Amino acid sequence: MRKLTYLIAASIDGFIGDPNGDAEFAMQYVAGDFLEYLKTERADTLPTMARQAFGVDEAENTEFDTIIQGRHSYDLALAIGVTSPYAHLRELVASNSIKESPDPNVEIVSGDLAARVRELKQEDGLGIYLCGGANLAGQLRDEVDEIVVKTYPVVVGSGMSMFAGDFRADEFALDAVRAFEAGVVVTTYTRKR
Structure with missing residues (x-):
């Protein structure tokens, strides 16, 4: 079964962006060994434009073949005229307001998003990358x-927290911690079932 991975940037105090979701505070740290990590080990998660800029646009997907993003994240691409920001992945955009996809590579999902994700998990393939806001x-x-x-x-x-919703404690197990020269720490957790 495929897994859904929420891969997100956050401040030390756990915010993924300002109240509107802008995460510009993180960009200054995308350099050195952390940038190399993104280019070599997390290239699947880079937008297509970034892959091209970093010279990894021909890299084969190794971890993810599908991305789910929210309307606000997708709007950032649309604002600069990009209708398929992750062209190297199968793209799903959760939106009740976009009625027709502006790109054949982008599937608009309205209604029961969790049910759609459960369907995706049953398919063969690589993982599903959750890229979006709270x-x-x-x-x-x-x-x-x-x-x-x-x-x-x-x-x-x-600012914006990692998850919106009611208070509830869901347990995850620590899998890995990796530190980089600029002070960025990547921590991986797996849900306890």
């Missing part, structure tokens, strides 16, 4: 099998 992660909280947090060495004080 609302999307909150909707899919029960379906998340793995969380990978890229923690940046900055405190922002307030």
